[in-house]
Amino acid sequence: MRQHYELGQYLRHRYKDFLNSSYDRQEIYVRSTDVDRTLMSAEADLAALYPPQGHQVFHLDLNWQPIPVHTVPVKEDKFLKFPILNCPRYQKLREETIGSREVQEKCQENQDFLNMISDKTKWNVTVVNVWKVYDTLSCEKTHNFSPPSWATPEVIDRLRELNNFGFEILFRLHKTQEKSRLQGGELLGRILRNITKATDASTPTPRLKMIMYSAHDITLVALQMALDVYSGITPPYASCHMFELYQEDDGSFTLDMYFRNETDSEAHLLTLPSCTEHCPLQDFIRITKDLISDNRDEECRLSSGTMQTELILAVALSVCMVLLILVLVILCWRWKLKKRHSRIPSSNNEMA
Structure with a gap:
């Protein structure tokens, strides 16, 4: 909690000229996985990011105010809780990887x-x-x-x-790009859609200035592996991956990525492979396009070829089982018939 509170202080200082000094619900949206520790992390961040001011102070002895943190049940979370389940195609890729x-x-x-x-x-x-x-x-x-x-x-x-x-x-x-489309690409796609919406002049105002997601180390790993910027070091407590959108003097947009993985340290710039440090937004979208699924539910299904092969194997196995049962029934019937015949007395015995 102390580390996340410190992260909130860092974000307050970093964006002091961008965010309002007091909380405005139309400026920020916060979502967390439905896990106690990530919900508490978000609340600790927000306690430092938006300490109450003026009319927001509702108790003189409490330097805190409630700020909404949204969530959905874990089974319904399709972009923050990893690995995202209920995807037969990904499960098959994972099994193939383990068997490699x-x-x-x-x-x-x-x-x-x-x-x-x-x-x-x-x-x-x-x-x-x-x-x-x-x-x-x-x-x-x-x-x-x-x-x-x-x-x-x-x-x-x-x-x-x-x-x-x-x-x-x-x-x-194994098949990294396809895995990204079914895993980290989901979060990346959500982030880029939010950013693209912010650049659209037709988007109604007021517009959100910050969207904050509170999740897990594996969430960051999935995202950073999809982007090919993962350092190979498991993100520690209170790590923060930031996407910052800038509008240049000529009206174009660029997208920066920063990663802060240590308390009391400055965030360092991440560069998307095949792009510059301050990557033009359209280039960023173009480079990452193949990492984002247009229809994940469809891609999660097993291919028709794979399904056909599995169906053939299932039918063949069923036929074998039926034949085995049939052979056992015949053998059992013959055994009972033989046993019954052995109990029938011969005519000589009857005469004796």
Whole structure:
């Protein structure tokens, strides 16, 4: 909460000549994932970004005012909570990635290490779920808890490497562009639509000056991997990726990206590959166009070829099962018939 409050102070200073000094609901819109910690993060940011002034002070002993933070249930969140589920095509891409030679070799190289972690944590740790161990230890370190004796700096470094490899499995390695269209491209598309709307002179006024999203480290990773600006370092607490729209003297628009990943530090400029530092908005949109789906629900469906293959396999399996059941029935019938015949006395026995 202290880190997010400090981030709010940083944003207040950075945009002091752009945002109103007092809260105006027509100026800012805030949305969070429906998770307690991200909702609280947004509220901590806003407490410092908009301390109450004048008539907004409703209690003299409270330097705070309530500011709306919007959300939707996790199952309905289609652009902030990652990985976005309910997408068969993405699930298939993920399975293909896990089954790839690169991932399997990584698993084999680290199997003894993962077995050791599993033994220490009493939990089955794999390359896919190792992030849960690393994330727990990272949180404990941030809050000044002493790590368990087995969590040496060397172990933490290796966990960090595997944690980042897990992000690669989710968003890169195999058919990266298609994964982006089904994952990080959703958030990117939402951001660019908001920005484009802000440049449209026909948009009714007053217009929003800031849209703030409060989410998770993996949300930033998905976005930055889609943009190909991810540094390979898991974003720490209170990281902030900023998109800033500027109108130049000639009336054209440029788009800057800044990333602040440490408390008490200045944000650093990110450059979109194939563009300049202050990227013309239309170039930014053109370069990222293939990363954004026009109809994600349609793209999430399995291709007709894949569906046909799976249907054929399902039918073949069903036929095999029916034949197996039929053979078992016949064998059972013959066994019962043979057993029944063995119990019928012969004519000689009857005469005896």
